[in-house]
Amino acid sequence: MDIVLPVLSSVLVNGLLLGILYAIIALGYTMxxxxxxLINFAHSEVFVTGAIVGYEVFRVLTPTSLNPYLILVIALVVAMIVSGLLNVLIERLAYRPLRSAPKLVPLISAIGVSFILQDLLRLFEGLQGRFDLAVNVPTAFNQPLPFQPLGVSIQVKDLILLVVGAVMLFGLNRLVNHSRVGRAIRAVAQDRVTAGLMGIDSNRMIALTFAIGGALGGVGGVLFAMKFPNLNAYSGTIPGIKAFSAAVLGGIGSIPGAVLGGLVLGLIENFLGVISIFGSVFPKLAFLGAIKAEYKDVGAFIALIVILIFKPSGLLGRNTTEKV
Structure with a gap:
């Protein structure tokens, strides 16, 4: 038990941090x-665009005498603006002309936009002689905290991830559920035609939704770049798939569901990454020793499939009836 308890504490803390990161990205899909x-499969590239913007801001400003927290704020704001505008542009050019098309058509368009953005990001960095990017995170963010929650040593950037993530999630919930703009967005989501008859500009609300989703992706990208400071144009693919899975797990279309799904997926992934330790501690579970950290993604998606078999609409999703 002297080994098991510290491991479980580490799984809980690190799973929470990873889960919040997944939740922030998942909210872009959910919105x-x-x-x-529509499943915006290009959101993973919007997210990695925010990460690369964060890299560029840190690269330019970290060697200066600016306060590291001011640098972080600049990185977050610039990433939110760039990713938000990029998402609006994607909606205007690739999705809006296809709204009346069969559902499969905008889905294929989304996949195409994803590939286009990947190569554009690769071209942008390649023209500057860079491809694999090492993020120059301010030294202050890599320092360990003076306190250890549950005996787990975490760094300042982990606390930043927790705080910024919590603020963004709380702010989005207030915006959607307790503001005039949020009511307009929900009205368009419920019935676009009726919302238009009541004076709500559906195109504007949809564009605003894409802007908010993109901005959240930009924030998630900067936090991801701080947490995992090795990037390239394709770094958003795996986190994007996991965040989408988290949104489905929680109930696609549900903001609380995206948060819950992200946390559950983060905890499962971290637990499966260290499960081999239990095989060395408990002889009857020796077979667990064969499950290495590389299998954590496989195990996480197996768990996802099992949960969805029993709850197809997601943990907080609601079954809907098809209108005819």
Whole structure:
């Protein structure tokens, strides 16, 4: 038990941090699906665009005498603006002309946009002689905290991830559920035609939703770049898939569901990454020793499939009836 308890504490803390990161990214998928019933597969590239913007800001400003927290704020704001505008541009050029098309058509368009953005990001960095990017995170963010929650040593950047993530999630919930703009977005999501008859500009609300989703992706990208400071144009693919899975696990279209799904997926992934330790501690579980950290992604998706078999609409999703 002297080994097991510290491991479980580490799984809990690190799973929470990873889960919040997944939740922030998952909200971008959830926002778009909630209003258009469209899976924006290009969101992973919007997210990695925010990460690369964060890299560029840190690269330029970290060697200066600016306060590291001011640098972080600049990185977050610039990433939110760039990613938000990029998402609006994607909606205007690739999705809006296809709204009346069969559902499969915008889905294929989303996949195409994803590939286009990957190569554009690769071209942008390649023209500057860079491809694999090492993020120059301010030294202050890599320092360990003076206190250890549950006996787990975490760094300042982990606390930043927790605080910024919590603020963004709380702010989005207030915006969607307790503001005039949020009511307009929910009205368009419920019935676009009726919302238009009541004076709500559906196109504007949809564009605003894409902007919010993109901004969240930009924030998630900067936090990801701080947490995992090795990037390239394709770094958003795996986190994007996991965040989408978290959104589905929680209930696609549900903001609380995206948060819960991210936390559950983060905890499962971290637990499976260290499960081999239990095989060395408990002889009857020796077979667990064969499950190495590389299998954590496989195990996480197996757990996802099992949960969805028993709860197809997601943990907080609601079954809907098809209108005819």
């Amino acid at each position: 778009v699906y909630g209003i258009l019933q």
